Amino acid sequence: MMRTRPLKVALLGCGVVGSEVARIMTTHADDLAARIGAPVELAGVAVRRPSKVREGIDPALITTDATALVERGDIDVVVEVIGGIEPARTLITTAFEHGASVVSANKALLAEDGPALHAAAQKYGGDLYYEAAVAGAIPLVRPLRESLAGDKVNRVLGIVNGTTNFILDRMDTSGAGYSEALDEATALGYAEADPTADVEGFDAAAKAAILAGIAFHTRVGIGEVHREGITEVTAADIASARRMGCTVKLLAICERAADGRSVTARVHPAMIPLSHPLASVREAYNAVFVEAEAAGQLMFYGPGAGGSPTASAVLGDLVAVCRNKLGETTGPGESAYTRLPVSPMGDVVTRYHISLDVADKPGVLAQVATVFAEQGVSIDTVRQQSRQDGDGEASLVVVTHRALDAALSGTVEALRKLDTVRGVASIMRVEGE
Template identity: 90%
Template sequence: MTTHADDLTQRIGAPVELAGVAVRRPSKVREGIDPALITTDATALLKRGDIDIAIEVIGGIEPARTLITTAFEQGISVVSANKALLAQDGAALHAAAEAGGRDLYYEAAVAGAIPLVRPMRESLAGDKINRVMGIVNGTTNFILDKMDSTGAGYQEALDEATALGYAEADPTADVEGYDAAAKAAILAGIAFHTRVRLDDVYREGMTEVSAADFASAKRMGCTIKLLAILERAADGESVTARVHPAMIPLSHPLASVREAYNAVFVEAEAAGRLMFYGPGAGGAPTASAVLGDLVAVARNKLAEATGPGESAYTQLPVSPMGDVVTRYHISLDVADKPGVLAQVATTFAEHGVSIDTVRQQGKDGEASLVVVTHRAPDAALSGTVEALRKLDTVRGVASIMRVEGE
């Protein structure tokens, strides 16, 4: 902000000045920042009386939540990158912003530098969004891309991501889908004008994805991505929000998203299909999104106006994962003897799941059976898998993966 002060002044229409920086470790050297601006007392900084806009990049729930609400109480607008807090308490934060007559902007909370939140909140405000499907975590996309392109196993690809700085020392939030689920909750709320909290999002991590899964995907002309999928029901009366690994055809635009990049595919009634693509994480991309929000909020301040707040007028319920209808790829370890395929097919039929294709390979009394289904409810598939596990001829369910984007 200090580096581009003159440009920001021209874009905003008035000078913007850095008034203070609250940190945990004041002894750390911060190039370009006047040490006199550094403080460890964020609350006192907010209550000084001369602050117009606060930028929160702390992360986590507390003290970020208390500091943001304090800012609104002091008449200060907020720019945040805190996806976890917004996914958990977005409604309360929006209410506090509205009560204080101030802005809450958070472009950096989802998909880094990619302009996504504001286009969905503003550019598509007159349209009806029916589906959002995207890669919203760069770490997991890097890992899966390496597994796909090099044949590496999950741990090997994770080690490379860690060495290159794409994965944290503890990658749980990324690889178990928590990060993507928080972003999915935020996007679902914007897309469907309803409140979707983190607890409403079905979440499944990618730690069980194997090289064998990628081999099967390639035979189907697919690859594997960790996807956030948000859908409006056909009758328009409910929505679903989920995060999980899925096979997608190589012809789908998301299949070509490589390395640590993010991409989000939006389907709207009038606009049709739109794809937003770019770097989804890192200091520079996050800074770009934060500064974009800063300019917008500062312009609102000069105009004595506020931007769009929460839109939750539809109050649509979030349906459980069992109601989701999609295709499935199931890999079974079975006994290599006559009648096994018939037994398995009967089990699928008994649970109302139609089989599309079957591939069987056998050797020395053991076999693998790969079944790809037609579209079926997730609850029906779960019931099928439970029944398959009880069959004497099925030695194990090696893999279950949804097939999307067809």
């Protein structure tokens, strides 16, 4: 039996994602009603520019007063796709206070203030769903929160930013430099006019905080995620990775410590073997590799951004939340019972690829090896090549065995002090082996 009274939905934001959500709600209204068990009605759309023409949306639904919209009292679900911290945080909290559940795509807000939002949802008996906040259309949040709820997740390793993956892929496949690849990404609409959030790793770090919190049932704040971007990645780094049988990706890595007593979350460029499933992720696609104790290795792959993919995730959450409304229940809330501490980057065990410009004379390799030994870091491979221009310098590439990141950082600092080391050309971690 289908309930005849519609569930009312308020939409906050009507940009690329919001307009697609509105379109799908209209064109697929009958299907959505059949899946939910009741019709859903778009009851209002809050925007900043009311004069803009929005095809397919009744102008009578448009309002600039988002607060009044979420305070109406007859709204069942608020869909927030405006992004940013404020006014999104206040609007979501107000929605809970007035009896609505919330579907959000706001990774920045969830990474910064997720626990408070979950607490508000629980206090007022609402749902907080946010599949679209991480990896676009890829079903990832719900599998971690629900499908793997009975398992123990030990590691989440992924490409969660399409812009940086496109840039690094172009650098690898076409030989383009960073600036050239960024210009192409901007021209194609993959990069914003100000790409800082993407290329400096802020976007991926927010997603890593969310994923780590869900995977390890503990609270991980955005400030606890180690972050490095791709702006320093060079064509030489890409070429060196290729010689090692690797490619370079910006990775979000969330790990449970071997003793199970802490977790780490980090975002940085890394070399990964071409044999790893993530190495084949091209263009602006996202992919996340999950390692669980019972389920083993799982791979989630698909478009990580864009209006239609993100709207697909939003609508999936909308259906779930509406079903909960009809059943007078709520879905899973925050799970942070483990209360595990988040260890600093220095406690991470990893490998380094270090490229040095050194004096081309006998004894240099021995000096460099001594520094590594003094820091307790074992060398895996060394490659030395004299410069063609005969300037008395050589290129020395060292790849280490696994060691504490703090020891590896200390090694680099000690190398910089050697008179025979003219410069540290690049430093990159090696992952995924």
